[in-house]
Structure formats: C-alpha cells, structure tokens
Amino acid sequence: MEKFKSPSELESFVNGLESAVDHNKPKISVCRGTGCIASGASKVSAKFTQVVKDKNIHADVVETGCHGFCERGPLVVIHPSETFYQKVKETDVEEILDKTLAGGQIIPRLQYRDEAKIAYEKEKEVPFYKDQMRVVFGMNGHIDPTRIEDYMSFGGYKAFAQVITKGNPASVIDTVVASGLRGRGGAGFPAGLKWKSTAEASGEPKYIICNADEGDPGAFMDRSIMEGNPHSVLEGMLIGAYAIGASIGYIYIRNEYPLALERLEIALNQAREYGLLGENILGSGFNFDILISRGGGAFVCGESTALMESIEGRVGRPRVKWKRTAISGLWGKPTNINNVETWANVPYIFLRGVDWYTSIGTGDVSKSPWNGSKGTKIFSLVGKVNNTGLVEVPMGTTLRTIVFDIGGGIKDSKKGRTFKAVQTGGPSGGCIPSEFLDIGVDFDELTRLGSMMGSGGLIVMDDRTCMVEVARYFVDFLKEESCGKCTPCREGLRAMSNILNRIVRGHGRMEDLDLLEDLATTMVVASFCNLGQTAANPVLSTLKYFRNEYIDHIQTKTCTARQCTELIKFTINPETCTGCTICARKCPTSAISGETKKVHVVDQSKCVQCGVCFDVCNFNAVNVLSGPEIKDKLGV
C-alpha cells in the first residue's frame, strides 16, 4: 500500500473508489454489530459468504456494523432492492439467495411486521427507520468496518483531504463553530469553542482525546459507531487535530468493548498504512498519531478529569480543574476532549457543508452555537417499547415520534400497558412524564425539564414501572460507581440508597421526602464532579413528577405500578381463571395449586412475588394487589 503524498492524491483515490462502486451489483449486507452477533449473525454471514462463493453467485456479502434495530437481529438487507429481513437464521440463507436475490421474491416469514401485523418490504419503509435521519449511522448498513476502502468509497477521508488542501486550521474551527455542533457526551458544550480555546492555548504538545468510555446502562451508540464505522471517528479526530494543532490523540475506550477495540485497531493500522496517520501526513508537514488507552470499566472515568487521570496511569478519580482542560489537560498540556459521536459528526459537516448541517435541528446558531442544537442525535431506545435499538433523529424530534412512531409504541399495549415516562440521559438523567411527550428533544429542552441529554439513553417506562423503584435502581447504580472522593456524592448516595430501599420495602416515613430533597439539593450544589452533581436527578425528577407514588408507598404501602415485591401479593380471580394450569406449571416455587379446568389458588406463604404467573396468564386472571387491597381481599 502506498502512502498518500498529497491531499489531491488522496482525493482522487477516494473519487476513483466512489465512482467505481457498482450500485446495481447485488449486495447482501449482514449486520454484525454486537447485538446481531449475540443473536447469531456470525453464522449467518459466514453461510452467506460460503454459499455465494460455492455457487459463484454474482453478489457481494458485506459484514457491516450495527443497523440499529437490534431487537430484530440478525438483520439482513438485500441491495439494490433494499429488501429488509429480520431474525434471519443460518438455515434461511439458501432460500434468501434463491428466492429473493435470484428470483426477486419476498419471503414473508422473514419480513418485519408491526403490532398490527402489517409487513414491510424495504428497510426505509419500516416504521423503525422511516422517521430516522441516519447521518452518523448512514454508512453503517453498507460498509465493512474492517475495510478502509469501503469507507472511502462513500466519500470517506475526502473531507480531511479538502481540509488539508485548504491549509487553514483557523477556518476549520470557524466552520465547526458555525455548524453549531455541540458535544454529544452529555454537557453539550459547543465543540468549536472548545477547539478554539485549545488551539489558542500555549504549550506543546497538544492532545486530543476521544472519550469512548460509554458507561450508561443500556446505552451503546458510541460502541456501534466504533464497531460499524471506526474511520468516521478517526477522520473527525484528524480534522480536529489539524485544526487544533494537536500531535497526539487518545481514544479512551472501555475494556468491555472488545469488538470496538479490535475494529479501531484495524482502522488505525489501515490509516497508518495509507499515511493518514504518522509523520508529515499528506505531505503537509502535519504530524499526528492516535493511541488507544483502555479503561477498566469505571463509570466515573467518563468524567473528563478522571479520564485523564486514568490515561496518565493513576486511579480514575476526578481532579481539581485549576485551569480549563483546553489550557492544562492531559499531562498539563492543552487538551481537547470530545465524545465518539461528536468526532464522528465532524466529517459530515465538511463533506456536506455547514448550511446542510445547520438546516437540521433546533434554534439559530448563526450568532452563537449555544443558541440551538444542530445535527442529528443517536438515541439508545430501550425499555417498554416494541422496537428497541439505536435510533438517529434530527435534534428537536419529539419524544412522541421517537417512542410511538419509531419505537412502535408501548409493549403489550393490548394487555393494557400505557406510557408513563421516559428516562433520558442515563443514570444521571431524569424521568420525563407523558405531558411532555410533545417537546422536541434537544440539549436545552431536556435540561429545562430537569433531565439531560447525557449520552443519549432513552428508557421508556410503562404503567407497570414503579418510579420509586426506578430512582432506587439508579441511585444504587451510582452508589456503586461513585469514586468516593467527595462527601456529598459518596455519603449522599449512601443515605439516599438507604432511604429509597426503605421506601420500596414499605418502611418509608413522610419525613423521608424532605430528607431526600435536602440531600439531593446539596449533592447538586456541593458535589465535586458531574457524577455527583447529577446523581440526584433521578430522585429529584421522580419526586417532582411522581411524588404521589412516593406518598402511596409510604402512607398506604401501595405500589401503584405493582412492582415493589414487598408491597404486592398475587391472587387469582376465580371468575376469570379457566384452570389452564399454565401458572401452576410456570411457578418456580410451586406456590400455585389447582386442578385442570378448576380455579387455581396462590399459597401466599410460598409466593416470592416473581410475577411469572401474571406474565403467562392468557386470561388476565392473575390480580396483583397492593396496599389496603391486600387486607381487604386476603385478610392479612
């Protein structure tokens, strides 16, 4: 492989690859993101490759990164017809090749069907994808992340070549400022302003860091970007390093992401072989290389100063910022930290232009990037929705669109489940109730509602989700992840955890609510780092929007969501029970007795409130009692 000696050489190479792509050639794209691999995608793709080779079929098999619709994996898309198949098994491969690829027939069994059983043929028609705007994920379904040429055939590294050709780092920063790009890691600080202060700071060398320590439970967008399109991150970092004048870049990635790590390492080596990293890049005199630093999986290491401590080889605990990171960061040198998704946005701003970028999203950033949220945002949509996975939507898309159109609405809505809240921003975010479903999701709106964008986790909760239990879960998570440095975070979380555990067990006191508020407000104000300052959000937001649930737990020992096991009892309604015996067979503690076609009874002394009977009953005959109902109906 020859190293490129000038930007024009790189650009013409990329142009050559782009025009060489035969868009009519059949292509089978098999998702090999972590989700689909877990569902068996490796076998499917291997089978495709083998059969295509054996039968000498005129088609390419591409093992791509994550397509986003992880719930329905393994996913296969047949191009150019864009036929979308879900839950594909190894045994379906030959049939797909014979019928769909050769015969143009659809295999109904593999099609996606929504709740109303309507089948969809093409990927872009599927409701999950229809309202999405896939920019950062745009190439994910098309390219093989382990081939740099695939990335280039979609215009990859062209933006970098053009930036080098122009040779004006300051104008690069101006472009990023004008684009309104704000950090996707959580705080939403305008990336361009950050780059500017690092570029203007004195000190050599300068560093840039890619924060890939994605730790929010349920969030995996950064992982999917790195697994599916690692070169977009590298190109973003290259452009950033050139603009800032950085000579060393770090990717701080958590060790729990072995696939992302592997693909990044492959990508780095390919970039080095092409001379896109190293000395005198593209003959411009610009020297830059990227190193990988692996984190040990501490949540707090996503905090920028703790992350730098960790890279420097110390325990990952936040440190005092006497000066801004832009002036004195890694090893006391000017440093710029951005999150994976932020870096991955950069190439598209240059490739498609600022005007295009600012046309997406909210606000008007022509005066200041603080005045809006531009571009798209990837959310990890999980919880009680029909379609879970990664969704990329323009900033400002309403929660309703995300949850009900893309997400396909609440799971088991036929059984009467309804939307209650959506939790955004990971453990440090907050819960947003249904009255705010029509707000457009962007940085400022979420903060205004007492939550935050965070890295983009969206956990949907239905009426069977107890909000006190939600707060307890997140507080316990954060208690485990607090580094222990400062008093409010360490002791505040310990105390909150005690109180919330007490409330969900039915031992709460009304004074606890004031106490929770006191602890929470002090944690917000007095904690050392952002982890502690935002750790109280789950408590504050649930207290704000769902205070009644707290009061019910305390005063009447009622869990309205019927979730807190110590406050509920399961009974079987004799009028609706058909004696089908399924509950008795599934009960793990054999607490249910009854003969076939006769009413079943729960033995309360054996019942452990696992809820299996409720889930399996097809006749809605299992009732969950809580609070005074227990005494009324069971007499205990």
Place this chain on the structure above:
Amino acid sequence: MSSRIYYIYPEKCTGCRTCELSCAYSHTINGQPGVPRIHAYNTKPPLEKGIPVVCLQCDKAACVEACPTHALQRNMETGAIEVNYSLCINCHACFAACPFGNVLVEPITNRVAKCDLCKGSPKCVSFCPTGALLYK
C-alpha cells in the same frame, strides 16, 4: 536578613539557668511551662561556671532544608527561624536534621519546638542577671 544578632558571652554566664526558666514560661502550653529552648550547661569543678546553648539561627539551616512542608521559615524582622505550625505535619525531620540539638520535642504535645527569639524580644536576654546574653 535581619541586622539584629543574638550574642552569647560564656565568660559572663554563671550557670544560674534563669534563661531556661524565662524561656519555659514564655512558651507555656495551657498554662504549663514549655520545654526551654535554651540550655545553660554547668561545667564541672574546678572552674564552676555556665555555658548557654541556644539555636544559632544558621544562615543555611539544616532544619529548614529537612522540612518537607516548608514550615520552617526565617522571620526577616527578627532573624529567627520559626515553625509555622499550620504547615507543620510533626514528622520530626527538623529534629533529626539539626546537628546542634537545638530543635526539641515538646514533651506535653509531642510537637517540635525551637527558639523563635520571642518574636523579637527574647525573654532569656531580658532576664539574664549577668548580661551573658545579648540581642541587638
């Protein structure tokens, strides 16, 4: 550097140890006398007299060099090397370093103590009945 110097005239010393007493009472701890920073040695017969020994406030002081917290600093007005107790971590490195035995350990508090020239008016000088000590 202070222009004032502490003089000792051993020939005038009778070994009465009034200096020690005045020092102990000018460095009291909760009303109890502190460890005297000055010591008047008595010589054996035939010539019975005294020799006062006290911190020399060395120009290049070993105690200052040994202190890891820079708690020992020279007071430029008096010329005395003083212990800044808010910086001191009581590690006794100064005690170990002084080659003349002039950094002491206060037995009541276990803290280090040394002559501070009573912030410019040394009591040992004012109480010496024979003029063996002088500070000017």
Place this chain on the structure above:
Amino acid sequence: MNIIINGKDVAARKGETVLEAALREGYDIPHLCYHPALKPEGNCRLCLVEVGGKVTTACTTTVRDGMVIELDTEEVNKHRRTVLEMLKALVPKSPILEELSAKFGLGKVRLASSDEVCIKCGLCVRVCAELVGADALAQEGRGTETFFNPPFNEPSPDCVGCTACAFVCPVQCIKYEKTDDKITIWGKTMDRLRCTKCGASLDLTAEHMELIKKRGTNLHPENLNLCDTCSRAETLRTMKTVVESQLTLS
C-alpha cells in the same frame, strides 16, 4: 488585588484560593481536608461559600480581582449543614464534628449512622505521598467502600513510622502506639532510635532517617542520632573556647 468578603474589601494575592485568602485575613471557614502545605483536593466539601451568587468550595476556587464572596448566607449554611450531617452520620463520635455542628446549628442527624471512624478525606494519603515522601498509604476501594490503608491493608515496607498521617487526620482516627523502644502504626512495628550517648529513646526510626536522606536532605554527620541534650553537649565540646579553657561539662 482585592476581593470582597461579606461586603468588605480584603487584600488577596494572585493565584491563591478563596480559602487561603479568607483564612489569612482572619475569616473562619470550616474545613477538614485542607492542609496549607498541600494543593487542595476539594474532598470534604465543607468549605462552601457563595462566589458571585453561586455556592462552591472555597478551597478549589482561585481568587479573581473584585470577586464577591459571601461566607454565611442561608444557602451556604443549609448545604454546609447537610454535608456536616452526612459526615456525622458516617462518623458519629468525633469531637471536631460535634464542635462544627454546634457552630452551624445542626440538630439531630436524620441519616442512618455508619459507625465508622474515618471521614475519608484522604489527607493521610496525600501527606504521606506528597510531603513525607514515603507513599505508604493508599485509597482502597471506591464509593461508600472507600478505605484508607497501607496497600492491601498489610504492614507497608514504605512506612517509616513518622506518624504525620495521624497528626494531620482531622478526626484523629489514626491510632499508633509508642513504647519506650518501639512505635507501632498501621500494623507495623519499628524500633525507635536511641541516643548513642545517653540511650534516651528518640522520636525517630532508622527507616525515617533513611527517608530524610533519600529526600535529598544533606544530613550533617556530626551528632547524628543524639538526643538534643547530648547533641548540644557534643557541640560545646568541639567548640574552641571550651576546648581551650579545658572545661568539663557536668
């Protein structure tokens, strides 16, 4: 430069923190993890003040000319009390916390008590590593399971028995035992040095002497390992006037 504390102009030095300026000027701000010989870490969060209307810690805020600082607003006291309450729940029997509670009007602690002795401020670790230079202590665990120990909670080969950690501990929870010839701290027992002349035991260990040397301190060979009395006497014996007049010290 000048800063404004509680409405009064106060002189401040460039680069110092609000806490340093306020303490020097005689203002009282409660603090536990701050030590003037160390760079502030901002761990205990007790030194809360209002800077320009925003509550923050005084020890990690660098002064700026004209900075407006309020020490005792209702907001500051409220958060200070809650932090104190958290600390008192953690360490219920500490005289210094009692004293601060009385001062800031903290009543009964509403939180479940942990019955620990250490407030986890980390001062011991920092003093040992950054000032003494022994680096014999470490923070173990994280979050609520944070403990301060020698690594692995085993007697550390690096501990020199200087007891500076115990000395700086704001709640005095580091215990050591000193006998006439031994000192025991953090599970490690070391011999106390003895005066090579009179045999009195010194507040030093051989390990500590080694460390002082290792720090680059130029120890003068004369009178090493002597008690103060013997050291002074030895000095006198070598002095010209004494030698010439053939005095013998009693």
